[in-house]
Structure formats: C-alpha cells, structure tokens
Amino acid sequence: MVSYAYVVPLLPLFAFGLQSLFGRALGRATAWVGIACLAASTAVSLAVLAEVLRGAEAAVSWPWLSLGGATFSMGVRVGPLEAAMIAMVTFVSLMVEVYSVGYMAGDAKFNRFFAIVNLFVGAMLVVVLADNFLLLFAGWEIMGLASYLLIGHWYHDLANARAATKSFLVTRLGDIGLLIGIFVCYQAAGTLDFAVIDAGAASWAPGVATLAALLIFAGAVGKSAQVPLHVWLPDAMAGPTPVSALIHAATMVAAGVFLVARTYPVFEASGTALAVVAVVGGVTAFLAATVGTVQADIKKMLAYSTISQLGYMMLGLGVFGYAAALFHLLSHAFFKALLFLGSGSVIHAARGEQDMHRMGGLFRKLPLTGLTFIVGGLALAGIPPFAGYFSKDEVLLTAWENERWLFWLGAATAGITGFYIARGIYLTFFGRPRDAELYTHAHESPPVMAVPLVVLAVFAAFFGWLGSASLGRLVQAFLALPGEAEPEAAWYAAASTIALAAAGVVAGGLLYGAARPELRAHLVRVLRPVYVLFREKWYFDHLALGATGLGLAASAFVGWFDRTVVDGLVNAVAWFTGVLGQASRRLAVGDAQAYMLTMAGAVLVGLAALLGLGVSRP
C-alpha cells in the first residue's frame, strides 16, 4: 500500500474535477461525492501510516519535464513524516468537510466551496508527498490559489475580496523568497530532488546553506504567518469558518513548518539559519498571544492563537527540537480545528454574530459545543492531560536545553495563551447573556456538525498521550530524525510552564468570569499604553503600509526616471535628428546651380584629400 501512496492526493483532485464539471448536475450530492473521495483517501493514508509504523518506506517517481540537459520528475516519497502528515491532513479535512455540509447549507455557491476545498486538500497532499522542489512548489502555489478563492468565497462583499487579495499578496512575498531559495538549492546541488539535497546539504559552503535556508524560511514565514508576514491571517477570517478551520489552522499554515522540516538538513548545515527560525518563532508566539488577549471577534482571537502556536512550532524546529515541533504540529491541528469548528457552531447558532462581547451564557444553549470547546481550549492552554500540554511541553523542554531565554519567552506565552482562551470561553459561554435576542435564538448544531466536533475533541483530549513519557513517547520516536535525542526531563521547567499556563487560565477566568466589568475597565485604564499596543497589533499594519509607501515612492522614482531620463534620451536623439534635418534642409534650395556649386566644392575637397594622402610628387 505504501507504494500506492500517490493515490492519496489524486483522489481529492479527482473529486475536484468531478465537482467542477458536474457540480450543477449533482446538486446537493456534490458535497458527498467529495466526502466519499476524501474518505477513501483517508483510508489509504491510514493504511500507509500503519505500514510505515512497521518500518516500511517508499519512493516512486516518473519523469516529467526535460529542459535542456536537466530532467525533472514527478514523484512521491513516503517516510514517517509524510505518513503522519497525510493521515492528519486527510482526517481533519474529512471532519471539516462533513461539518461543512451543515454549516454551508443554503449557501448560494455550495458546490464551488466543496470543489475548491478538495482542490486544496489535493494540493496540500502533493506538497507533503512531493519528492522534489518543483512538485512541492506547484502544490504550494495551488494551495495559495485555493486559499485565495476560499477566503473570498463571499466575494460580493468587497471587504472579503480585499482580505483574500491581502492574503495572497503577503504570502506571495514569502513565495518569492522560496523560489529564489529553490534556485540556490539547484545551483548548489544540481538537482531539485530532496533526497539528493538533504544528503548533500552538509557539504555545502555555510554561506550557501544559510542563504538557501533563509530564503526557504521566507516562504515558510509567509505561508505560516510568522512575523512580519503574519498580517494576512487575521484578515483571512473573512472566509467561511470551515475554511478557517481547515486551511488557516490545521493544514496550509502548517505547510510552512512542514517545509522547514522537509529541508531540515539545509537548515542544519547553516548554523545561523536555525537561530533565525527559533527567534522568529519565539517572537511571533509572544506577540500574537498578546494581541489575542484584546480581540473581540472570536475568530480573530483564534487566528492570533494560530499564529502564536505556529510560532511555537518554528521555535521548536529552531532549537533542534524536530520531533517536538512536529508533534506539536499534529496535536495543534486537532485542537485548533476543533476550536474553529466550535466557534463556527457558535456563530451558526448566533446567526452570524462573531463579537464575543455580545455573547454570553451560551453554555446552557449549546452544551455540546461548549464542552468540546472547553476541551480544545484546555488543550491549547497546555493543561495536562490534554494534547497540547505534551507537545508544547516537549518544545519548551528542548528550548530549555538549548536556548534558555527562548524557554522563558515560550513559557510567558503559555501563560498569556491560557489567559486569552479562558477569556474567550468565559465571554462566550458563561456569565449573563449580553444580547437577549441572540441568546433566545441560539440552538445547538445539527448532528452533521456536532459529530466532527466530538471526534476532534476525542483527539484533542487523548492524542497527547501517544507522546507522553509513560507511553514511551511513540510519536516523537516515530518522527525523530536519526540521532535526535529526547530532551532531559527537567521537571522544574515543566512545572513552571504548567504553573504559568494554569495561572493564565485562572486569571482569565477570574477577570472575565467572576469580576465585575468595572474592574476590567479600570484595568484597561491603568494599563492603557499596553492595551493600545496590543489592540493596534504592535503597529504591524502601519509598518506594512509604510513599507508599501516606500515601495510606491521607489516606483514613483523609477517612473520619473523612465519618463525623464530614458524617454528624454530617446526624445533628445529624435530632436537632434530633427535639428540636423532642419539644418540640412537649408541645402535643398531647389536651385540646380547651388547643387552644382556644392558638388564642385565636394570634388575640390575630395581632390585635395586625395592629393594630400601621399601621392608622389615630382
């Protein structure tokens, strides 16, 4: 089965084709066609995973392009990383698609939604399974396209269209870096095959490796919404919630992390690149968490949370915690998808309202949603025994060993994480309902939406155990690179993270659950500068605008240069020709004798020249 792993991306792509061509004819059944294909794909992935767990591996490839002397192939490589990823991607996508049948019911472009979701899933699977940069890049770009199309699903509202464009353009910036990085790798290795590149990276000059790594990381920064290219993810919440759950929480944004993991030997060959990765990750985690504390929109809060958790993964990769980071990637996929789908459930119940300040007390009305949401929230905060604890803990322990200050940054972030998610939970589900109308009409979700929630909650609750010390750290062992050691179990480090997380949760709960609003208002007044900083997202949007301004200024200069200097030069030549022409015009008098005189003069000059050139004289 492992050698047939290429079926896994083909099935969703096939579904995409069917849904695009026959969607109109199939009607509502279109969604189930896609789900059927995806279920089959999931089954195949699980089979592959089972085999890889037993030690199997596979690599298949077909020749694709022949350009000049180089041949590029299309191929699939299946190892532990790939097997785990495709299992996760297909499974979570399946959950989200089933959920979407209920969530998107009644949407005018129901079929288009499912078709593009399947396109996306296919592309993501291509990225995971690709055995060379070219194929990976192709899938990468198609993912970007699908993301754009899905964010702008309700494009009649111009704001959604703009959000989609923003996401596409910002990730594009990263993609340019990735593309140049691919060129550098090709220069250095002579091929785009990962097997060759990974094997040979150690022998590259450190400068080359650093350059390639940083460029590839640029692509990851874009796709995984790290600082400073993170500005698109909160705006991407304009898309339907299942899209947010799938693409902007579990899969596409994880592709950046996956990319770094995939090209890890290149990063290892360059000392500085990994340090950059770690710092970027840590800073992102912290910044995003702080901004998440002041969000009113439930989806935006989760968006910043995603950015923050992705920062954790990058941090893990940067401090040589390869297996830890990937473990966190997997567990994050489950609980973040759960959280998003849960928020979707709430939004669905609240008839489209997303402002948490207008919610409250929904637990009584949406018990199932609320319960699963709490499970996800605790996982996110890293409270044992839920999934997030084990994976985040692993990352932080690796940081403790290698870069102590990053550990403290991560631990502080854990505290803030606990705070904002507790805040979110309390505002949404507990306390007195703030909007009576909303409260009255709220109802629990239909089964087609509820079942995925429950399934994901189970994973969020128990997945972590697979990586815990007591069960032999199966996940890490499975994913680890050869020779990678597990971090030492510094219990005081682990204890401080749990303490900070718990403190955060308690603080959030108290502040938003028990305390009176006046207290919160008072705190905001006291901490006003901090509050504003968070609310303005650390002024990154302003920075981006400034950067755009710079770009516009540069292009204005270039435009001026082109018009004045370049065109001026050309015009000057033409003008000069005109001047010459006008001057020569004076010769065309129309008087034959004048012409004769000119000719005679020319003969005179010619004769003089001839004779002056050394003709022998008597």
Place this chain on the structure above:
Amino acid sequence: MSWAWVGFAVLTGAAVFSALRVVLSPSITHAALHLAIVLVAVAGYFLLLQSEFLAVVQVLVYVGAVMTVIIFAIMLSDLPLIRGGAGLRAGLGSERFGWLPLLVACGVGALVLVGYGSVVWTAAPLAFQESLPMLADTTGQGTTGLIGRALFTSYLVPFEVASLLLLAALVGAIVLTRREVAVRVRELPKPVDLRAVARTGRGPAGPKAGDEADAERASAGGEA
C-alpha cells in the same frame, strides 16, 4: 619651331579666348558662336593628335548638330536678351554666387594639374605613340578602323546601350516639346431603337444596300 607648335599655339589662343567669351559674354548668341569656335578648335586638336575619326565626328556632331540645336533653342525660346549680366565689365560680383565660382574652378584646375604630377611635370614625360596597335585587317585604316573594330567587339554592349539612349533622348525631346493638339471627339453613333426596328422592319439608318454596291464598284474600278 615646327609647324606643330605653331598650329598648337594658334588653336590654343583661339580656344581659350573663345571659351572665355562663351562664359563671360553678356549676349547669348555671341556666346553660342564662340562656343562653335571652341568646338572647331578641339577638332583641330584631335587632328594634331592624329585622331582623324574623332576630329570629323566632332565637327559633324558637335558643331553640326549640337550647335544647331543650341541656336535653335536660343531662337525659339523667344526671350529678351539675358538680363542682369554685363560680363567681364560688370566685374566678378554680378551674376551668381560672387567670387565662389572662380575660386572653385581655379581650385579644381590647380588641383588637377598638381594631380598630374608624375605624368606631366617630370623630365621624361610620356612619349607620343607613333604606331597604332594595328589588328590584321585594319592596317592602313587608321583610328577609324581601330575604333570601328573596337565598337563592334569589345565595346558592343555599350554601343547598343548608347543607341538606346539616343532613341530615348529622341523620343523624349519630341514628347516634351510637342504642342498640345486638340483632339476632336468623334460623334458616337446614335443608340438603336429596337421597337422602331420591330415596328417598321427597317434597320438603323446607315449605308443602304445600294451604297454598298456603289462602294464596291468604285473600289473594283480603282483597282482595275
């Protein structure tokens, strides 16, 4: 001093004096006549150079034809005497372009003379070629035979081209100077009225059967 030098001196004097009169004379007819003298002088030079054919051709064509044409043109152009020029007396500032023509002409002349250098000014100049390179069947025919032979062998193509050129010049000159001839448009025959023909049973008015017979008899008679 041989007769050659005397002849040469006379010819040169006449040629140069007349050439100057040609270009400096205020009267166009005077200029034309002096040109004729120059042309004859050149024929004389040709004789001195023992090129008898060219001398004769020069007189026949240049003096006989070209000068005639020039004089015809002068007379037919029916212009008042040339204006504005008083020849030598008016100094060199009148006519056209001030002193430039003199300058240019003298310059060209001087430079050409300089250019003749080794040919003309050396102590051992070129010698006169007494004998012509005779071909077998042209002995005794002088330059005439030589030129004739050359024109019909080595220079045949230029010869034919020159005749074409003369034809073109001939046609061109005639076409250019033809006076416009008014062309009378002949009357077109009246259109036939077929209904009238059908009604009356007679063809269009034209030569009747009788006329045709008369014409035949007339021509038959003429022939006999």
Place this chain on the structure above:
Amino acid sequence: MMPELPVAAYLVVSVVLFSIGLFGALRRRNAIMVLMAIELMLNAVNLNLVAFSRYLPGAVAPGQVFAVFVITVAAAEAAVGLAIVLLLARSRRTADVPDVRDLKG
C-alpha cells in the same frame, strides 16, 4: 608626324578649358548658357582622353571609344536639356536657373 609636342601641353589646355567651363556653369544665370558651359567642359574632357590615348601605350582604342561615347551622350543630353529649357521658357517666360525652385525643400 610631329612628336615634339609634350603631353603636358594638351593636358594643360584641357584643364584650362575645363576650369573655364566650370566657372561658367556655376556663374551664369541663363539655362542655355549653363548648358553651353557644360558642353565646354565635356569637350575639355574629350581632349584629355584623346591626348592620353595617344600618349599611353595601348590606350588608343579605349580612349577614343570613350570619347565617342562622350560625344554621343553629350548630344543626347543637349537635345533633351534644351527641350526642357524650351518648355520652361514657354510656360514661365523665363529661362533663368534661379527662377526654377520648385523642388525647394
């Protein structure tokens, strides 16, 4: 017959005649005058050619044939040129070269 005349003599005469002709062609106003001056120049050239043809070994045939052609072309050119002058004189009542500037650019 009379071999003492140096080639220089003929050449000098030819150059003098040519210069005079050039002078006249550039200076005179009347078109017919100009044409006459040009005939003068052509004759000077012919003299030059024939002189060389008789003084250079083996140049008799080319020199004199060339001179024949010059005479031919000069005749043709005179005919057509004068026809044009006549036309001009008829239509514009002038035969002055400076009066005909239609091609002034």
